[in-house]
Amino acid sequence: xxxxxxxxxxxxxxxxxxxxxxxxxxxxxxxxxxxxxxxxxxxxxxxxxxxxxxxxxxxxxxxxxxxxxxxxxxxxxxxxxxxxxxxxxxxxxxxxxxxxxxxxxxxxxxxxxxxxxxxxxxxxxxxxxxxxxxxxxxxxxxxxxxxxxxxxxxxxxxxxxxxxxxxxxxxxxxxxxxxxxxxxxxxxxxxxxxxxxxxxxxxxxxxxxxxxxxxxxxxxxxxxxxxxxxxxxxxxxxxxxxxxxxxxxxxxxxxxxxxxxxxxxxxxxxxxxxxxxxxxxxxxxxx
Numbered sequence: 001x002x003x004x005x006x007x008x009x010x011x012x013x014x015x016x017x018x019x020x021x022x023x024x025x026x027x028x029x030x031x032x033x034x035x036x037x038x039x040x041x042x043x044x045x046x047x048x049x050x051x052x053x054x055x056x057x058x059x060x061x062x063x064x065x066x067x068x069x070x071x072x073x074x075x076x077x078x079x080x081x082x083x084x085x086x087x088x089x090x091x092x093x094x095x096x097x098x099x100x101x102x103x104x105x106x107x108x109x110x111x112x113x114x115x116x117x118x119x120x121x122x123x124x125x126x127x128x129x130x131x132x133x134x135x136x137x138x139x140x141x142x143x144x145x146x147x148x149x150x151x152x153x154x155x156x157x158x159x160x161x162x163x164x165x166x167x168x169x170x171x172x173x174x175x176x177x178x179x180x181x182x183x184x185x186x187x188x189x190x191x192x193x194x195x196x197x198x199x200x201x202x203x204x205x206x207x208x209x210x211x212x213x214x215x216x217x218x219x220x221x222x223x224x225x226x227x228x229x230x231x232x233x234x235x236x237x238x239x240x241x242x243x244x245x246x247x248x249x250x251x252x253x254x255x256x257x258x259x260x261x262x263x264x265x266x267x268x269x270x271x272x273x274x275x276x277x278x279x280x281x282x283x284x285x286x287x
Contacts, residue, residue, distance in 0.1 A: 017048050070110075078113065090110040140284060142217070143217070154272025154275070158260070171202065175208065228279040228285065
């Protein structure tokens with residue numbers, strides 16, 4: 001095998017071939033190979049072909065491995081989308097690419113791209129100025145006195161409504177929930193609620209709960225971060241949003257039934273226990 005030409009020789013060969021192609025020199029490939037460059041005639045022909053095709057005697061290097069799924073245009077579109085909505089999930093970005101370009105890429109591919117772009121997905125935490133630190137600390141302390149064994153391992157009971165709910169709906173829900181509850185200090189005997197207006201149940205309903213041995217504990221104002229169910233609602237929304245494109249027909253056909261199905265998937269069994277413990281930890285309840 002002939003030795004590889006030095007950089008100086010390659011530059012000289014390129015100069016001669018460019019002059020020949022421009023009509024400045026009339027010299028045969030055989031003569032270039034034998035008397036000028038001292039290489040094989042095949043090398044001269046290959047160099048001339050590369051100049052014609054690529055403008056240089058060196059052909060562009062071939063990429064190693066399979067080509068990337070996400071093109072440059074798709075990456076620019078993702079950057080623009082993230083500038084508009086920085087909190088979008090990887091699955092939502094994957095669905096966006098599918099809708100815009102008809103290319104299905106996994107959320108893991110999107111995650112690797114975002115990491116390669118060195119894009120920070122930090123989101124500002126917002127706290128209400130009306131929060132009262134003293135009330136929050138007192139509530140966390142009182143809550144810690146309850147036996148952790150009484151914490152739920154998932155969704156105990158749920159109902160799905162169309163539209164908004166009010167106090168009448170909520171009081172009816174509590175009464176229908178009652179058969180699933182126990183007497184304090186047994187399991188499932190404490191209800192934690194925030195201070196939403198329709199949670200201010202009547203004295204009659206409070207008396208019914210007390211007679212059944214169920215404690216009703218209200219959270220401090222503007223403290224949804226202390227309620228595990230708020231984290232479940234957030235996880236449920238993300239779970240459904242991540243599958244919205246795939247389950248579009250089911251959602252349009254009967255969303256209430258679809259919602260119940262997803263609640264059962266996310267809130268019951270081993271999955272429900274795993275998610276419940278995570279939501280309790282986020283709400284500063286350690287079980």
